[in-house]
Amino acid sequence: MDIRWLEDFVALAALRNFTRAAEFRNLSQAAFSRRIQSLEHWVGTGLVVKGSQPVRLTEAGVQFLEEARTSVDRLLEARAAIRSGQFEVMSQIRLAMPNVLARSDFRQVLGRIGRGKQSFSVLVGTTAEVTARYLAGDADILLVHTCPALPLPEGLAAQDRLVLRADRFLPYTARAAGDFGFPGTPKAPFPLIAYARRAYFAELFEHVLSRAGQPAAYRMAVQCDMSDVLKEVIVAGHGVGWLPESAVDPASAALIAPVGGPAWEVPLEICAFRPPRGTGPQVDALWRALQGGG
Template structure:
């Protein structure tokens, strides 16, 4: 039995869709399906209702769900604890953060530690889904990521310590050039849908966009013109007038990127937190000291 089968099963339980779960786990759908079949053979009973959309668990699947969650958490916590106990022999603090935060926040995070800090840092960068998965797998000591109380970035992070560093907002942007902007209708109509610059389905911000659509009573007729994982790419495409796209405000520096500006009313915006996560168990003295510095920075931000 492979722990990855359990992690795949839990991803499927959370996302309720084979395609999205496979994308989240960064495997092909064929491999993902094989893992589910192998797990069901190991358990000795079907875990999901065949053909159900969204995915539904069988009675055996519901029974197995809690055991799988506990098993994965204990195994990962055990590995994390063993690695943490060896940390004093290591020189690096392992940080995971999505690229959208690495560009805007990493320097500020380093500044919080101070130049006299003797630690060196190893940084894992990628999409939010990727870095969260790497952190939960024990490849990083501290995770920095956007998080929303309405749509948590990952259910498993509820068991980890969460620290809000600062507030952010997820909102729609369009080209600031009047000519390009005039060609864009927002929120659009059935006859003239809004051109949309969108995130790929596996990206956390795609889930936030879906939540905004569900929350707003006004329909959003749209047609996807460009789809991509990376916010930086979407910014450039939005500035070129390809359509409307949602971005975290922290990712948009108007002084260096004046080509886009917010569009739409407050109903299209969603409050976000920029958070730091860590395991709840006691870490090495060096990591505990670094967490104290992160906490102090968060307190200063809240006081401003």
């Protein structure tokens, strides 16, 4: 059964004339009549009283008309909704960013663009996860931390890169707990709130230790790959842990404070990446907005 047959039948019932209904449907009268006959064959009974002028519906035709109208309306509404949804998905800008930046910087990205000007799909996870998804083509733009002193993560060197702002990676402790004797001694190591080995910030932590100029002695207290979780553990007073400064909101800053001084810090950059080849006008417009060009 073809939805056009239902539309033909609804038009015929409204206009009550084969010639006018055929013209309305932009068909020859012969083709229009064949489609009405096909519909009657599908229903299994006559819908139109043969030879009547003006056209009259049979009892079955009257019964079927309301169902035909309802079916046509529902099908057209469903098609419109699907097409609209598909357009919305296709027109969305796909952003990928780690959880820590989703909390601290996504609002700033939206602020640069203005309300209601774009539609976004946001992919979050660990730095390693979202970088891999971006490089696999699952996102149009990637936002991540990078460290000027370290090579870019594999695969990102060939991408277009935009520095959004500076950040720092530094150790924090709960104000109420003290500094735990940081940076510790072999006999009195400080409790470390650390990143899991696979985390990007774990590599940064090792870089900090290598350039600090003095040894650090610690015991592992808690290990996780999410900055938000580590921050809560630090706030609770379980030890010293490194965080991006951007992750420390005003409420958290009232409860935790940096320790150790500049020797234990490393500068970071919050960067946006996109493929070097064009990705469409909407992504280009966002990129210009991130550059400050509107």
